[in-house]
Amino acid sequence: MKKTVKKEALIALIENLMKDHEVVSPVETAGKGVFYRKIDKAKDVYLGPAFAVEPVKKFFLHPSEWICGCNKEEGTASPCPVPADDKKRVIFGVRPCEARGLVLLDKIFAPDDPAGYQDTSYIDNRSRSVIVGLACSVPDRTCFCVSLDGSPVETRGMDAVLFDMGDNFIVEILTEKGKSILGSLPGTIDAGSEKALEAAKEKTKKLVVKTVKAPDSLDASFKSDYWKKVSLSCLSCGVCTYLCPTCHCFDLVEEERKKLRCYDGCAFPDFTLETSGENPRPTKKERYRQRVFHKFDYFKKNFGENLCVGCGRCIRFCPVKIDISEVAAGAPIK
Amino acid sequence: MTGQMNTSNSNIYLPRETEITAIRQETSDIKTFVLKFKDAAYGDAFTYRPGQFVEFSVFGEGEATFCISNSPTRKTIECSAKKMGMVTQAMHELNVGDTVGLRGPYGNGFPVEDLKGKHLLFVSGGIGLAPLRSLINYCLDNRDDYLDITIVNGARTSKDLVYRDEYKVWEKAPGTKVHLTVDCREEDWVCMVGVVPKALEEIKPTCNGSVAIVCGPPIMIRFTIPVLEKMGFCPESIITTLEMKMKCGLGKCGRCNIGNHYICKDGPVFNYAKLKELHYEL
Amino acid sequence: MIEEIRQKAKELLAASKVDMVIGYRRSGDGVSTVPAFIDSAQDVDSLVWDQNCVYNLANYLREFPGKKIGVVAKGCDARAIVVLLQENQLERENLFIIGVECGVTDISEKCAACPRTVSAICDILIKEKGRKSGAPGNEKDAYAAVEALEARRAEERLGLWREEFSRCIRCYACRQVCPMCYCPKCVADQTMPAWFSKATSLEGNFAWNVTRAFHLAGRCVDCGECERACPVGIPLRDLNKKLEKEAKELYKYEAGSSVEAKPLFASYDKDDPKDFIK
Numbered sequence: 001m002k003k004t005v006k007k008e009a010l011i012a013l014i015e016n017l018m019k020d021h022e023v024v025s026p027v028e029t030a031g032k033g034v035f036y037r038k039i040d041k042a043k044d045v046y047l048g049p050a051f052a053v054e055p056v057k058k059f060f061l062h063p064s065e066w067i068c069g070c071n072k073e074e075g076t077a078s079p080c081p082v083p084a085d086d087k088k089r090v091i092f093g094v095r096p097c098e099a100r101g102l103v104l105l106d107k108i109f110a111p112d113d114p115a116g117y118q119d120t121s122y123i124d125n126r127s128r129s130v131i132v133g134l135a136c137s138v139p140d141r142t143c144f145c146v147s148l149d150g151s152p153v154e155t156r157g158m159d160a161v162l163f164d165m166g167d168n169f170i171v172e173i174l175t176e177k178g179k180s181i182l183g184s185l186p187g188t189i190d191a192g193s194e195k196a197l198e199a200a201k202e203k204t205k206k207l208v209v210k211t212v213k214a215p216d217s218l219d220a221s222f223k224s225d226y227w228k229k230v231s232l233s234c235l236s237c238g239v240c241t242y243l244c245p246t247c248h249c250f251d252l253v254e255e256e257r258k259k260l261r262c263y264d265g266c267a268f269p270d271f272t273l274e275t276s277g278e279n280p281r282p283t284k285k286e287r288y289r290q291r292v293f294h295k296f297d298y299f300k301k302n303f304g305e306n307l308c309v310g311c312g313r314c315i316r317f318c319p320v321k322i323d324i325s326e327v328a329a330g331a332p333i334k
Numbered sequence: 335m336t337g338q339m340n341t342s343n344s345n346i347y348l349p350r351e352t353e354i355t356a357i358r359q360e361t362s363d364i365k366t367f368v369l370k371f372k373d374a375a376y377g378d379a380f381t382y383r384p385g386q387f388v389e390f391s392v393f394g395e396g397e398a399t400f401c402i403s404n405s406p407t408r409k410t411i412e413c414s415a416k417k418m419g420m421v422t423q424a425m426h427e428l429n430v431g432d433t434v435g436l437r438g439p440y441g442n443g444f445p446v447e448d449l450k451g452k453h454l455l456f457v458s459g460g461i462g463l464a465p466l467r468s469l470i471n472y473c474l475d476n477r478d479d480y481l482d483i484t485i486v487n488g489a490r491t492s493k494d495l496v497y498r499d500e501y502k503v504w505e506k507a508p509g510t511k512v513h514l515t516v517d518c519r520e521e522d523w524v525c526m527v528g529v530v531p532k533a534l535e536e537i538k539p540t541c542n543g544s545v546a547i548v549c550g551p552p553i554m555i556r557f558t559i560p561v562l563e564k565m566g567f568c569p570e571s572i573i574t575t576l577e578m579k580m581k582c583g584l585g586k587c588g589r590c591n592i593g594n595h596y597i598c599k600d601g602p603v604f605n606y607a608k609l610k611e612l613h614y615e616l
Numbered sequence: 617m618i619e620e621i622r623q624k625a626k627e628l629l630a631a632s633k634v635d636m637v638i639g640y641r642r643s644g645d646g647v648s649t650v651p652a653f654i655d656s657a658q659d660v661d662s663l664v665w666d667q668n669c670v671y672n673l674a675n676y677l678r679e680f681p682g683k684k685i686g687v688v689a690k691g692c693d694a695r696a697i698v699v700l701l702q703e704n705q706l707e708r709e710n711l712f713i714i715g716v717e718c719g720v721t722d723i724s725e726k727c728a729a730c731p732r733t734v735s736a737i738c739d740i741l742i743k744e745k746g747r748k749s750g751a752p753g754n755e756k757d758a759y760a761a762v763e764a765l766e767a768r769r770a771e772e773r774l775g776l777w778r779e780e781f782s783r784c785i786r787c788y789a790c791r792q793v794c795p796m797c798y799c800p801k802c803v804a805d806q807t808m809p810a811w812f813s814k815a816t817s818l819e820g821n822f823a824w825n826v827t828r829a830f831h832l833a834g835r836c837v838d839c840g841e842c843e844r845a846c847p848v849g850i851p852l853r854d855l856n857k858k859l860e861k862e863a864k865e866l867y868k869y870e871a872g873s874s875v876e877a878k879p880l881f882a883s884y885d886k887d888d889p890k891d892f893i894k
Contacts, residue, residue, distance in 0.1 A: 032848065068348045237845070239787045251581060252397060270805050317847040319789055
């Protein structure tokens, strides 16, 4: 169901939603970029073309999160659960690549197999959130979603989506959850707008010029020196993994009588360093290869898809401009 | 479902309160902890396969990964820990009666069904005997299902041998041989001398209808597998259980994979043919 | 300039005077550059030199122990090499420093207030044509931002840094991009004991960023890479600049100016100021 909605009407709706929902949206921070924030003023909502630095992932898989308590009192100890926040949440401005990232994360944290391990914290965050996406209108030159079976105007993982049509938004409601939030918006859509929308979609898709021709399997390149060569400039920081909409590796540590889950990444030497001093991924070669293989080989073997949505963040923010699309495409598989 | 607790609707990272009912000093730096779930009903329902492992919590310190070192056919849950890092050092300070946390069991465990009707060659070094002990006792408790059992167990010195009280019991079991070896000659030592691969070459176990189950320090595995291959064991009939740094035990935290397989979820037990396919380097 | 850089690199590799030359090459986007690791004379022509050569290549030198390395070094990169030599992290005889003069072509945003555009140490200095050697670079006041901060009330400053650090995601790009951050086990990674929280809490973020700044006092050469690498835009350079200013005012010490100088924290003089010790 689609309707044309005035931008002011959407802001008014958000204002109203904030009474009994947690509302999250991209917010412009002067000189620092765009960041998703819990908002307390509807006018702070930013639905412009700039991309958020951190992907929406952080509202589902928090950068650091208490996952259970571990009380230690006078020689006895008992674990206790940390109460979860269960307030209804609406997230505006989620881009197609980020929403698709959530669909991929679901395979890990909310597996279909009932005997699989369901991550209740992730699932709670998913079920209490309504995702109102924002289709892209100005892709960045580092974006390459189209060549990874995605699109700047697709809607997988969204409950509703907004298309910026200049003075208005076209709102498309995709699920019951989306209807519950945006169903009350007044408006209809005429045939002309419908046509204009389709034309705009096609135009935007063509604006994604970067492509990645990742081979179906990287397996044959595993032992190649190529991985040493392409990892030489890697600094072993966490930028690419932390800002990736699909990277999900984490660490578990105990602090303040609680168990903390926090982001971790395959670029850090300590990620796999064992207490004995052995490290199965001793150099940047093995560590960087792991990231590329996880994205373009291992995940595909396990789930049939690449673990990359082509959002371009790891390219935009890599301090030394390593380009995973070039690296994956250039892997010697013959 | 044997060996896997259904965890839906509960926090999968939440450890269960567990009491230490006994502690055995195996060597100067290895202790075995005998454990009992405080929730008796949960404890009764808790089942596992030999070769599976648990995440052991020392509250306030963190978690560490241990295989369950005794057989599911026995009454208790036992874990053996070498004093190494933060958590294991804290474990060595624990006393009988203390409460710790346990979650699991995780991993695939040994293919006890596939091993039926085979000769079994157990090869271990140091604390690598821990997961094999679970399988050895399981096989001895189901003795008719398995053919000859040969155990080759080594340690740096005789003082580093673990589960010493059990060797005599194993030897007395029908169709079972135990070979012990230490790296260097010692006074009063009457068994074999030399590292495990060398001992294997002396023992010359048969490869016909046999499966070798290997666990020990990386260097031992590195030198043992070629010896087994030379003796005629095919990669499919060499089984090992791997150790890598693990955190979640659930195939989610991302650090313990070899290829597209997570050691915690798809392992830790693999045959050598599979490891080669996954580019695992000894 | 680039022809001279390529010429020198070719010469060094062809004569086996070095095993590798670390410089810059064009990235796939056709505009920016990436670090280049060149080990054969025939690949030398991929080297480039322009305003996109922002990286501090000194950061890579410790990764090739025992190898002879030629490195393209701007003024700031060369100062970093000086500090690494002072701290015994590199062997001078294993380095061939191809100093490049910058400043006329403003390298990047991060260079706006850099007054030192000539390599402090080099084996050959490649100069910009038509430029008087040794002339100062930018005249903009290097401490303007620090002084503006100093002029504010303490509570105001605290509020400002709380705001900035609240965005920190603990990706450690600042640490990894820094030639001086080479501790074998960073305080942030230690677990026995864990010195500060791994959580991205304000406390943990404060502890991390402030600890790092203090460890760079008298060592930071102000290459600006940490601030450039920070994905969330924390003005880390202001922190480092403040400590640089303190070292200069209290001890007349400038990091990276001389290999022979004793590192600030490794020297003591009975006349050192004590009035700040309470």
